[in-house]
Each structure stands twice: as C-alpha cells, then as structure tokens.
Amino acid sequence: MGFPDDFLWGTATAGHQVEGNNTASDFWALEHTPGSRFAEPSGDACDHYRLYREDIALLKELGFTSYRFSIEWSRVEPEPGFVSRAAIEHYRDVLKACHEAGLTPMVTLHHFTSPKWLPDLGGWEGDETPERFAAYCRVVLAELGQLIPYAVTINEANIAVLTRRMIADRPAPDTTEQAPVGADVADALLGSDLPKVFLFAFGEAGPDIAKRAHVLARQAIREVSPTTKVGVTLALQDYQPEPGAEETARERWAEDFDDFLPSIDGDDFLGVQNYTRARLGEGHAPPEDAERTQMGYEFYPQALENVLRHAATAGLPLIVTENGVATSDDTRRVEFIRQATEGVHRCLADGVDVRGYFYWSALDNYEWMFGYRPKFGLIAVDRATQRRTVKDSAHFLGAIAKRNSLT
Numbered sequence: 367m368g369f370p371d372d373f374l375w376g377t378a379t380a381g382h383q384v385e386g387n388n389t390a391s392d393f394w395a396l397e398h399t400p401g402s403r404f405a406e407p408s409g410d411a412c413d414h415y416r417l418y419r420e421d422i423a424l425l426k427e428l429g430f431t432s433y434r435f436s437i438e439w440s441r442v443e444p445e446p447g448f449v450s451r452a453a454i455e456h457y458r459d460v461l462k463a464c465h466e467a468g469l470t471p472m473v474t475l476h477h478f479t480s481p482k483w484l485p486d487l488g489g490w491e492g493d494e495t496p497e498r499f500a501a502y503c504r505v506v507l508a509e510l511g512q513l514i515p516y517a518v519t520i521n522e523a524n525i526a527v528l529t530r531r532m533i534a535d536r537p538a539p540d541t542t543e544q545a546p547v548g549a550d551v552a553d554a555l556l557g558s559d560l561p562k563v564f565l566f567a568f569g570e571a572g573p574d575i576a577k578r579a580h581v582l583a584r585q586a587i588r589e590v591s592p593t594t595k596v597g598v599t600l601a602l603q604d605y606q607p608e609p610g611a612e613e614t615a616r617e618r619w620a621e622d623f624d625d626f627l628p629s630i631d632g633d634d635f636l637g638v639q640n641y642t643r644a645r646l647g648e649g650h651a652p653p654e655d656a657e658r659t660q661m662g663y664e665f666y667p668q669a670l671e672n673v674l675r676h677a678a679t680a681g682l683p684l685i686v687t688e689n690g691v692a693t694s695d696d697t698r699r700v701e702f703i704r705q706a707t708e709g710v711h712r713c714l715a716d717g718v719d720v721r722g723y724f725y726w727s728a729l730d731n732y733e734w735m736f737g738y739r740p741k742f743g744l745i746a747v748d749r750a751t752q753r754r755t756v757k758d759s760a761h762f763l764g765a766i767a768k769r770n771s772l773t
C-alpha cells in the first residue's frame with residue numbers, strides 16, 4: 367500500500383480563511399456591508415498571519431511533507447500599483463519556515479479573495495482583471511519564485527460555473543436542515559446585490575476572464591521563475607447519473623472541466639478538488655438515509671477516486687489539492703480520509719498519475735458565508751485563545767504521510 371517516493375502529503379489553507387484581518391480584501395468589505403448575508407465576519411480568523419511558524423512546525427511534527435497556503439493579493443497590492451514590501455517579506459518568511467521545516471510549499475496566488483479596489487474596475491467580470499492579476503503574480507514570483515516549487519494561479523477557476531448552477535437549481539426556500547448542498551447559500555446570495563467578486567462572478571464573461579487570467583499569469587510566472595511548476599485547481603463533482611440523466615452528466619463535465627482544458631493545456635499539473643458526489647436524475651438528492659456533513663451534502667469519500675479517473679483525461683499530472691469533510695465527529699473524518707486515500711492508491715495502481723494529496727484543511731477555519739460553524743480541520747482552534755488542539759485525524763493522516771503507505 368505504498369506511494370511513490372516523492373508523493374506530496376499535505377494540508378491546505380487559504381489566506382482569508384486563516385490569517386485574520388484581511389481588511390483590504392473585497393470579502394472583508396462584503397462581510398461588513400450592512401445586511402450582509404455572511405453568518406459572521408472573519409475577524410482574527412486563526413491568527414495564522416502571526417502564528418504561521420507554530421502552525422508549520424506542528425504540521426511538520428505530525429509527519430506532513432508539504433503545505434499549501436495562499437498569498438493575499440490585497441496584502442501585496444493594497445492600492446492599485448502599490449506593492450507592499452512588508453507583505454512580500456511576510457510571505458518570504460512563511461516560505462522560509464516551510465523550507466526550514468522540510469515542507470514543500472505550494473502557493474495559491476488567488477483563493478477567492480481580491481483587493482477591495484478590484485470590483486470598482488469590473489472585478490472578475492472586468493476586462494482589465496487578467497492583466498492586473500498577471501502583473502501581481504509577476505511581482506510575487508520575481509521576488510519569491512526561488513522559494514516556490516509549486517504555484518496554483520487560481521483556486522477553483524471554475525467555481526462560478528458551479529455556484530451559478532447551484533442557484534438555478536436551488537430548492538424551494540422552505541427547506542430544512544436536509545436541504546441539498548448550498549441551498550441556504552443560494553438563497554442568501556439571491557437576496558444581496560452582488561459585487562463582482564470571484565466567487566459570484568455569474569455574468570457571461572466570468573469563466574473567460576478566469577481562464578485568460580490563468581493563461582497570462584502562467585506566462586508571467588514562467589518568465590520570472592522558470593523552475594516553478596504552475597497549474598490551476600478545479601472544483602470537480604462526482605456526477606452519478608441515474609438512467610436517463612447521462613446526457614446531463616456529460617453536459618456538466620463539459621461545463622466544469624472540458625471548457626477549461628484549452629487554457630490549462632501546457633500546465634505542469636492540475637489540482638483536483640472534490641468533497642462529495644452529485645446524483646443526477648429523478649429527485650437528484652442524496653438517498654434519504656445518507657449521512658450528511660456539516661455542509662449539508664453527502665458524506666461520500668469514494669467520490670475522489672471517480673473524479674481523479676475522469677480528471678486524468680486532461681493528460682496532466684494530478685495533485686489532490688483539496689479533499690476533506692466538515693464534521694464535529696472526528697472518527698468520521700478518520701474514516702473519510704481512510705476511504706479517500708485508498709481511492710487514490712487504487713488510481714495509482716491503475717497508472718493514474720497522482721502526485722500528492724492535500725487534506726482540506728489544516729485548521730478549523732472561516733468557511734466563507736457559513737462562518738466558523740463547519741469544522742473541516744485536522745487541528746481545532748479555540749478562537750478566544752488561539753490555542754491549537756490536534757485531533758486524532760491529524761495523527762492518522764500524519765502517520766500515513768510518515769510511512770508513505772496506507773498500512
């Protein structure tokens with residue numbers, strides 16, 4: 367049950383969700399808009415901006431070999447054209463801390479949040495955005511590229527395609543806890559006047575802007591840091607059509623995945639992010655007796671294997687850049703990880719080129735509109751004291767990483 371020698375075993379976080387006080391970002395502004403539909407503002411988050419050295423040391427001690435985190439565009443460029451040296455030096459130190467601990471860093475340059483000045487320039491539906499994003503990537507990689515072996519330009523470049531569909535498909539507003547995935551988010555979104563932030567760029571231009579931003583960013587990164595491996599990540603669902611719904615499944619794969627293939631052609635890897643399956647056809651909901659996660663969707667770790675096999679058709683090395691479960695029952699997280707990693711192993715045995723597995727997330731953190739309620743972390747965070755408590759699941763996955771083997 368071994369894995370290839372250089373297989374990356376990591377955990378993932380995103381700046382806005384863990385750093386705290388990301389005050390120059392568009393999401394911070396959204397969270398503080400009167401009538402905001404966010405459950406709560408992000409506030410200090412996990413204070414990871416201050417505590418990153420301790421967190422990285424803990425991940426190392428647990429046995430991980432890699433750490434995926436994001437650099438905040440709004441910290442690096444808080445005003446258009448102004449580059450904060452302080453922010454660059456901060457991230458240089460985060461990268462150094464990874465290298466000193468022997469963790470291979472994977473850096474995401476855009477994980478949903480953007481500078482709060484971007485929406486005024488059209489945000490993620492604006493024509494200028496790809497060039498501006500690429501310019502920011504160029505600055506970061508020119509400064510820090512030697513410390514960055516893996517760069518993800520955009521996290522879930524296809525996410526607006528999925529959220530737009532989720533809103534269109536949302537169930538009647540009187541649904542309860544059993545509501546299908548994201549129903550409450552969809553309702554909340556419909557009630558607000560959306561700025562053009564990345565997550566909610568539902569206009570026709572959205573997907574093309576994201577694709578063009580990726581292509582220009584990749585080009586900029588390669589010019590200034592040719593040794594950095596570059597890719598994008600995609601949110602991919604395991605579509606399981608009932609008889610008669612096969613065509614719907616094909617259409618969804620075409621929209622979520624095939625449409626992005628021309629722009630990722632030439633990338634060094636593809637980041638695969640998966641959390642559950644989506645049944646299509648009659649009822650298109652999880653079975654009545656299905657176990658639900660704190661996100662409302664089905665507990666279904668088998669989805670990852672199915673999605674990896676499909677994603678392999680891109681012809682790029684694959685890295686599982688996110689996979690995880692929100693639950694307050696850590697024994698279920700252990701079970702989720704056990705089944706998901708077995709699926710990865712079966713893929714490898716069949717020759718699917720998977721280079722790493724990153725669990726989402728290292729820490730219990732800010733789950734966007736849901737606030738701090740969903741618990742995705744391997745490590746619990748007491749937000750009053752910022753004390754970290756390692757869960758059993760962290761030891762479980764850390765041990766797999768140390769052995770580089772499942773048994």
Ligand code: GCO
Pocket residue numbers: 380383521522601639688726733742
């Ligand atoms: C996403 C993001 C993460 C989430 C995670 C759990 O997929 O939405 O990359 O920021 O927190 O997926 O929902």
